[in-house]
Amino acid sequence: TDSYRIFHDTLKNWICHDAIYPIVYDDVITNEDELYDISKYFALGRNGGVLAGIMGALDGWLVRIRSPSLSRDRVRNSAKFFSRKGFHCLNVQVIVDRLKRVLWYSVKAKGSEHDSAAFKATNLFRTLEKAWADNGAIRSNRFGITFYLVGDSAYALRPFLLTPYDNAAPGSPEDSFNYFQSASRIYVECAFGEITMRWGIFWTPLMFNLDKDRYVIDAAFRLHNFVVDYRNSNDNGKAEMDFFTEDCLRFMTTNPNELVGTFGNGVDGESYNVGDSHLGRKRKDGK
Numbered sequence: 001t002d003s004y005r006i007f008h009d010t011l012k013n014w015i016c017h018d019a020i021y022p023i024v025y026d027d028v029i030t031n032e033d034e035l036y037d038i039s040k041y042f043a044l045g046r047n048g049g050v051l052a053g054i055m056g057a058l059d060g061w062l063v064r065i066r067s068p069s070l071s072r073d074r075v076r077n078s079a080k081f082f083s084r085k086g087f088h089c090l091n092v093q094v095i096v097d098r099l100k101r102v103l104w105y106s107v108k109a110k111g112s113e114h115d116s117a118a119f120k121a122t123n124l125f126r127t128l129e130k131a132w133a134d135n136g137a138i139r140s141n142r143f144g145i146t147f148y149l150v151g152d153s154a155y156a157l158r159p160f161l162l163t164p165y166d167n168a169a170p171g172s173p174e175d176s177f178n179y180f181q182s183a184s185r186i187y188v189e190c191a192f193g194e195i196t197m198r199w200g201i202f203w204t205p206l207m208f209n210l211d212k213d214r215y216v217i218d219a220a221f222r223l224h225n226f227v228v229d230y231r232n233s234n235d236n237g238k239a240e241m242d243f244f245t246e247d248c249l250r251f252m253t254t255n256p257n258e259l260v261g262t263f264g265n266g267v268d269g270e271s272y273n274v275g276d277s278h279l280g281r282k283r284k285d286g287k
Helices: 002-015 032-043 115-120 123-135 173-198 210-233 235-254
Strands: 054-064 089-096 102-110 148-150
Touching (some): 089 173, 102 115
């Protein structure tokens, strides 16, 4: 129909056009000033400046789709898109800043792929590996900071990617590290929640072919960034920001496995997990 064609033409030729609202992280990681600004905002967050140099929070978002087919999607084995969550999906790898702005994403991975493998297959991973191989670090000598990503334990530890300790004893230095690391990476989980709540198209499986599914995801990220930029530059956006901040807190309360670690053994009530039964608990393994 005309409305269907207009919808997808608008996504592809307008909203997803880099000249309109770009998402170009490759430029960011070569710009000391931009990396410093991103890390500075993370340091102002709940991690209290303990982890300086964070250039983004990384995680995988499982976006539900209908089962791919040979005729529609050129896919012979749809089982590769079936996740351990029990539905067909795309494993979308995403990096956000502390404001929950999407800095980078990849929609190439199938739903059955593990987060670590999905990220390792991206051009960004190869770019970061090369940067470390060539220079020993992604570092700003001017600011005296080494930059890195934070991710959950579904990812393999890399020089440019900090992940939490597994099975850290409550109150140990490793557990305290997990607290601050979790406090930094929770923004990517909250970004997924905000995008899903705002764009009702994600409340049910995407029903297009795979190419169009990817344009829908791309457009959602760019429109989300537009909203984030608007509300952070406009006093009228405070009410919406407060609403989604509260939603993030609700997410933390109802998803204790997403968060690990305590600070100071919880002496001052600074437990980032919900309830003592979760202190030091190991993060979920993948999806």
